[in-house]
Amino acid sequence: MPESPDRLALDLQRSLNELRQERERSRRLLAELEQQSHELERLRSSVSRESNSRLLAEEALDETRDRLQLAVEAAGLALWDWQLDAPTVFLSARWGELVGDVAMDAQWDLDQLQERIHPDDVPRLRPGVRALLGGVQQREVFQHRVRRHDQWVWVETHAMVAEQDRRGHPLRLMGTVADISERKRAELETAHARELAEQASRAKSAFLANMSHEVRTPLNALMGLTRMLAESPLNEEQRNWLALMDSSAQALLTLLNDILDLSRIEAGKLSIEQVPFDLRQAVDEAVGPYAQQARSKPLALSVQIDPATPAWVRGDPGRLRQVLGNLLSNALKFTPRHGRVRVEVRPAEDGASDLLQFVVQDSGIGIGRKQQATIFDAFTQADPSTARRYGGSGLGLAICARLARLMGGSITLESDLGQGSTFSLSLPLPATAAGSVAPASAPAPLAGLDRTAQRHAGRVVLLAEDNPVNELVMRQMLIRLGFTVRVARGGAQAVAQWEQGGLDLILMDVQMPGMSGLEATRTIRATEARRRLVRVPILAVTAGAMAGDRQA
Numbered sequence: 001m002p003e004s005p006d007r008l009a010l011d012l013q014r015s016l017n018e019l020r021q022e023r024e025r026s027r028r029l030l031a032e033l034e035q036q037s038h039e040l041e042r043l044r045s046s047v048s049r050e051s052n053s054r055l056l057a058e059e060a061l062d063e064t065r066d067r068l069q070l071a072v073e074a075a076g077l078a079l080w081d082w083q084l085d086a087p088t089v090f091l092s093a094r095w096g097e098l099v100g101d102v103a104m105d106a107q108w109d110l111d112q113l114q115e116r117i118h119p120d121d122v123p124r125l126r127p128g129v130r131a132l133l134g135g136v137q138q139r140e141v142f143q144h145r146v147r148r149h150d151q152w153v154w155v156e157t158h159a160m161v162a163e164q165d166r167r168g169h170p171l172r173l174m175g176t177v178a179d180i181s182e183r184k185r186a187e188l189e190t191a192h193a194r195e196l197a198e199q200a201s202r203a204k205s206a207f208l209a210n211m212s213h214e215v216r217t218p219l220n221a222l223m224g225l226t227r228m229l230a231e232s233p234l235n236e237e238q239r240n241w242l243a244l245m246d247s248s249a250q251a252l253l254t255l256l257n258d259i260l261d262l263s264r265i266e267a268g269k270l271s272i273e274q275v276p277f278d279l280r281q282a283v284d285e286a287v288g289p290y291a292q293q294a295r296s297k298p299l300a301l302s303v304q305i306d307p308a309t310p311a312w313v314r315g316d317p318g319r320l321r322q323v324l325g326n327l328l329s330n331a332l333k334f335t336p337r338h339g340r341v342r343v344e345v346r347p348a349e350d351g352a353s354d355l356l357q358f359v360v361q362d363s364g365i366g367i368g369r370k371q372q373a374t375i376f377d378a379f380t381q382a383d384p385s386t387a388r389r390y391g392g393s394g395l396g397l398a399i400c401a402r403l404a405r406l407m408g409g410s411i412t413l414e415s416d417l418g419q420g421s422t423f424s425l426s427l428p429l430p431a432t433a434a435g436s437v438a439p440a441s442a443p444a445p446l447a448g449l450d451r452t453a454q455r456h457a458g459r460v461v462l463l464a465e466d467n468p469v470n471e472l473v474m475r476q477m478l479i480r481l482g483f484t485v486r487v488a489r490g491g492a493q494a495v496a497q498w499e500q501g502g503l504d505l506i507l508m509d510v511q512m513p514g515m516s517g518l519e520a521t522r523t524i525r526a527t528e529a530r531r532r533l534v535r536v537p538i539l540a541v542t543a544g545a546m547a548g549d550r551q552a
Helices: 005-075 093-098 110-115 122-133 181-230 236-266 279-296 317-334 384-390 396-406 446-455 468-480 491-500 517-531 547-551
Strands: 077-083 088-091 106-109 139-148 151-164 170-179 275-278 300-305 312-315 340-347 355-362 410-415 421-428 460-464 484-488 505-509 538-541
Touching: 077 093, 088 110, 093 170, 106 110, 122 139, 122 170, 151 181, 181 236, 181 468, 236 396, 275 279, 279 300, 279 317, 279 340, 317 340, 317 355, 317 396, 317 421, 396 410, 396 421, 460 468, 460 491, 468 484, 484 491, 491 505, 491 517, 505 517, 517 538
Parallel strands: 300 340, 460 484, 460 505, 505 538
Antiparallel strands: 077 088, 077 170, 088 106, 139 151, 151 170, 275 312, 340 355, 355 421, 410 421
């Protein structure tokens, strides 16, 4: 029988509900599908980006690897890689070229590599290798020789720990090998050149020391004889001749001293003292010897020391006197009659430093602007005619400039042709207490014997001198001072004369044939100490002017 309308309505309603539910499920499924689709798209994009990044990284890595390879090849380096548990070491093709083998990347047997190292280098390499293998060092550099056919090639091996275990023990080493044969050859050539230069320097020093002695010996004799003759009865003409002889000898001695000073400065062997000294006394001692020269020319020579200048300073008084003396000598030489030379000493203008200024000003011929650029160069004078007219070697100002630098100061010049010259010496001379530190001891000059001999006339002096002329001059001078003189012509004779006793003083020439003066002095001093004898004063006499002569 047909269903009732109510039943049909219920069925229809049920179907509609199911349809709605199905549509809702479909909608949710579509939403989930769309969400998953978006997620898949996101993942795909991410994967794509990662893939692109990986590709870019790989490309960058390849590019870096190519650059590194080019750099290694350009540098001529061989690369090596050693897994420490392996019996072989990877080496790039450059290693094969370096040792004269096949030029290709290859694994090389460890024992064969060790056999290629020069046996004399192995002991030197062991400590560094042990430090790497023991984890003590992360990097090492070795220089050693390896065999290439029948010759040895110098190489430089760089090594580093590339991998290690959790306890820090190395597992892998990597590095480079470079051919340094040319560098080593250059180092050997440089060392050889340095040795030749040192030999030349020693030869030069020996020559200068010998020249100093060989020139000073006859020069001192000449000056001594000249002054002895000057004390004898002479007419005016003869006295003038002797004065010319003495001034010529003094000029030669000055030139010799200048050459020796310049050589010592250039060799770096001239030392500068740092002792307290009376500044005014040093200036007076520098200017004093030129006072008579200024009066006889004649010209006006004046000295002015600023009251603010410290009385006692610390520095090198001898070198200060030398520089001031050179500047004064030039000023007097190049200033005409009735001119003026002025010396001024004052603190630096800033007043805050230890700098003192020493100004030597003259009204002489002056120096042109062009010549001023080279006036402090050695063997240089303002004009070629200057040497012909005024004399001189052109060393004085060069020595002044170098001494000023050695003392931490400087020297400048202001001048114009026909307007005179002004030399300004600036030196750091800090003020100090008067006589707070005693100056360094120095051998007593022979000039000091005048006062000693006058107090002890009649005493016996042993003169040890092998040069007959020097012996004559010194013996006559000593006799005139009241000494009784005994003579020894060598070191052995001097020791024998001393053994006889009765000596109050020994003048010992340093350089004598056979036993030298130094050896004789040591023998005498050792014997005095052994026998507990009273020491006889011994004064060294030498014509040498090198630093070693005084220190010996």
